Amino acid sequence: MTLCGPAYRDTPVRYANRALRELTGYSLAELRGRNPRLLQGPKTGDAAVADLREAVSIWEPVTVQVWNHRRDGTPFLNRVSLRPLPGADGTITHWAAVQEAVDGPE
Numbered sequence: 001m002t003l004c005g006p007a008y009r010d011t012p013v014r015y016a017n018r019a020l021r022e023l024t025g026y027s028l029a030e031l032r033g034r035n036p037r038l039l040q041g042p043k044t045g046d047a048a049v050a051d052l053r054e055a056v057s058i059w060e061p062v063t064v065q066v067w068n069h070r071r072d073g074t075p076f077l078n079r080v081s082l083r084p085l086p087g088a089d090g091t092i093t094h095w096a097a098v099q100e101a102v103d104g105p106e
Contacts, residue, residue: 002036005094010035011056018031020099027072039078041069053084054094057086059092065102077102 002020013031021028024039028051031038040049041077048066055062063081070076087093 001099002031003094003096003098004036005085007092007094011095014094023070023076023099023101024068028103030071039068041067041073041075043067043069043075052080055082056095068099 001017003015004012004013006035012035016026016028016031021031024031026038044067048064051062051064052066061081061083063079065077066069067075067076079102083096083100084092085094085096
């Protein structure tokens with residue numbers, strides 16, 4: 001799981017739980033302040049990225065399967081569920097994402 005925001009500043013990672021850090025090989029210090037795009041790599045598909053970008057641009061939740069890459073460059077198929085989080089005034093301030101490695105064709 002990651003918590004990213006503020007939404008208007010390229011949605012940097014604020015928090016990543018231990019499960020995500022172990023899955024990706026990144027420490028919290030390496031993730032914090034960086035956009036989750038750092039998990040993209042050569043195997044990341046354009047369609048999944050486009051779906052994520054569209055959801056962020058229209059402030060809507062989305063779930064996609066995307067090839068992400070660990071710190072060492074190893075690809076893994078990742079199911080990402082992204083949800084906008086509103087502040088007290090209803091404005092989207094942050095994004096929460098739940099990631100799950102899934103089995104898939106190499």
